[in-house]
Amino acid sequence: MAWQFDGNRPIYAQLVEHIQYDIVSGVYPPGEKLPSVRELATLAAVNPNTMQKALAELETDGLIFTQRTAGRFVTQDVEAIRQARERLSQSILQSFLQSMGHLGCTPQQSLEILTKYVEGSN
Amino acid sequence: MAWQFDGNRPIYAQLVEHIQYDIVSGVYPPGEKLPSVRELATLAAVNPNTMQKALAELETDGLIFTQRTAGRFVTQDVEAIRQARERLSQSILQSFLQSMGHLGCTPQQSLEILTKYVEGSN
Amino acid sequence: MAWQFDGNRPIYAQLVEHIQYDIVSGVYPPGEKLPSVRELATLAAVNPNTMQKALAELETDGLIFTQRTAGRFVTQDVEAIRQARERLSQSILQSFLQSMGHLGCTPQQSLEILTKYVEGSN
């Protein structure tokens, strides 16, 4: 999977987002060891410092933890991951409805539009 | 309606977005005169220059035009407004599905989740 | 002939230019009476004040003169008109060669390009 960046938003923030999504969606299961900073950095084609910063932020969020000398691991606190996922999901839903609201659509209308859009893409 | 800003994104970008929504959703109808830069600036509680920058961007997008000394007006090209609305709508839908996709949800599943969410909020 | 304006440049300046061209190219011959300010203003669809300003500028340039109560007339000084024409012509030629120069073209090359362009348009 190619990593590509927005260019307007800070790269490290996009890294955080990307890895966060990978964790809550099970690409990196609970307790799994993450690739080393250098590996991740080369994968994403960014400066190791930038990747470092992203991982540090994920650690303060409690989604990963560091074991000295052994590397970084996804937290084993399944509940924490579930909450993070819930938080993300809620914010996606809300921001969707809010944006559509700015276009003058009620939640019901937004739902209908999305339904048509999904059906139309098939 | 109070204007409030994200803090992460540039203010002028949020101004652009805000006014753009107002135009495509008919708050400012085609051909209507916009308030003066200074008025808008005080309304939004930002520096006039910042508002100016936002309006300049909307002008390059073709949503508004300037009449020397008379003020700024919403374009009378209703088709352009319609297209802008369409573009916005598409990008909202896509970004929603894409974000949900990152959580491992197919469009169908995303649709179901949204449905439950909307029903639950009633 | 429809008058249309650039929108970026001051209208009065464009009026000056337009009428100036009309005088040096003989649309308004030496000594001819010009239409009244109001007529010209309605012709050009501009505010009479703006047209007034343009005519005042032409007067200071010596291309037209005012006879109290009778109206405005093109100067009868044919030599002055010839000189104005010469001045205009020179500046057009120079600015053409200069612009092409910025594209890296020598005068000879510019000449060749123009030749091809003119032939191509036939």
Added chain:
Amino acid sequence: MAWQFDGNRPIYAQLVEHIQYDIVSGVYPPGEKLPSVRELATLAAVNPNTMQKALAELETDGLIFTQRTAGRFVTQDVEAIRQARERLSQSILQSFLQSMGHLGCTPQQSLEILTKYVEGSN
């Protein structure tokens, strides 16, 4: 080369024009890094903000792009540069013929006048 400005037209517009010419005529080759905003600003003896505005405009035109923290670069899309050059060239030719037309000269006559002018300057 000293930068000098017209005084009638906005400085930032003249900056845009100047740099644009430099790009399409190869002074800044495709992919080349431009000097920093501050450098360019001191070179041109203008305020950095003014230069910034000019560069922003060039970016929306697609002639240059920005790499976060690394600087600005000429686009590598040589086709885009070629088109820009073509556009510039066309507009120079057209505006020349149009101006001469206002003097009552047909394109053929304009061509002859230019020929004499170029020969006379040798």
Added chain:
DNA sequence: GTGGTCTAGACCACC
């Protein structure tokens, strides 16, 4: 050190 943003304040041309 890079670009990006914002504020404050001033001045101008135009109508």
Added chain:
DNA sequence: GTGGTCTAGACCACA
């Protein structure tokens, strides 16, 4: 009073 431009100076995020 309208928009437009410019300067000065400051601050921030990023790498």
